[in-house]
Amino acid sequence: MAQEPKVWVIDDDRSIRWVLDRALRKAAMHVTCFSNGVGILEALQHEQPDVILSDIRMPGIDGLDLLKQLSARYPQLPVIIMTAHSDLDSAVSAFNSGAFEYLPKPFDLDDAVAQVTRACRRGREERTETVAAVKTPDIIGEAPAMQEVFRAIGRLARSHITVLINGESGTGKELVAHALHRHSPRSERPFIALNMAAIPRDLLESELFGHERGAFTGAQARREGRFEQADGGTLFLDEIGDMPAEMQTRLLRVLADGAFYRVGGVAPLRVDVRIIAATHQHLETLVQQGRFREDLFHRLNVIRIHLPALRDRREDIPLLMRHFLAQAAIELSCEPKVLQPTAIEQLQRLDWPGNVRQLENTARWLTVMAAGKQIHAEDLPPELNPLLAETTDDEAWEPALRRWARQRLTQQQEALLDTALPTFERILIQVALEHTAGRRQEAARRLGWGRNTLTRKIKELRLENEAEPESTTHKE
């Protein structure tokens, strides 16, 4: 039933590899030997053994560094260190989590096999527990890409390492950050979430680091910052790509030495906070453009979790939708709506630019708006409804506008309304004037404006040439 446990042995001493290989094989284990640590991290991306048995003194590679990385990236993977007593202290400090075992050299072969067997068994039990614990029903996903996310959460459980979560808006970044916190040793301590894009630039510093009384006008009392509130716990920094440059510098400093000052404060404060950052942006590009500090990027980019867009995991749409319909029914104290095959097909056909959040909002809309209990394709909201989209061309400008806005936002443009509103008004005015052959009075009435408003708008939008051909045009 259970497969042979897989053991990797890393030692530069060929005779040690040879004896361990024989002894472990005799104990029905599958053994792979490496003469040094080079390539181990890469190999781990393809396959994971049940246990690694490694020397820490090897030519050509810093064994301690390798072990640190193993402990950070694969905290669940049991590692047994074979080393002489004299090296033990440095090994212990490399594994401050204590998640390793120690096999003193020279060792007794039977002891070594017994230790490896125990570590295999414990590792397997822990992994099963973690997967069970992580598969809490609140993160839904059966698509392979989501299984990958669950596995990452499982592997990172028990670790304090910084994590960077990437994914479009609404893909569940905050949910995953929360799950990472819940499955970490910090779960009893606070989880504080903060969206960099939502806080005005001049308040951000005090929000993150707090302020002393009188630090600036309006600071009537001392206030704790989010870093202090999150002490011992996790601070989730959402939309980290939007963090202003000076704040990036300050964050880097806190990450480097764990100390910071409140605004207006003179005494450094120390906290123990795990950072989980998230962004929908491509941070490497921001770094190239000089908009994100490279050193901060490397600090944050230790482990990265990518959340797939909903359109890349369409198989999960029915599952998610049923879940949200059930939830919405509870929220609104009514019977849950039931999806019919035509609705499911249409839901799976759509691209969901707002990802899971958009699906969730659609479930609420349906729960309130759909007349019957059964949901068919035609019951979907107008912008998602295939029938309306095909038959009435008039509605087509809404999806087009949506696409336009989305594109501009991904291109990092700001103040979209400055372009959109004048364009919107210009088009309506032009069409109304065309329709009324340039008669302003009537065009104003058809638009629902007074004549004066229309005249003012025409001026502002420089549309004079298009109105009332007989009137004098004026130029700047």
Ligand SMILES: Nc1ncnc2c1ncn2[C@@H]1O[C@H](COP(=O)(O)OP(=O)(O)OP(=O)(O)O)[C@@H](O)[C@H]1O
């Ligand atoms: N896999 C999932 N299972 C269940 N609910 C989900 C899942 N993914 C996202 N959600 C829900 O969708 C909504 C959006 O998720 P969340 O806020 O975590 O996304 P986000 O990526 O952080 O978005 P943004 O970047 O806009 O802040 C939340 O209500 C969340 O509960």
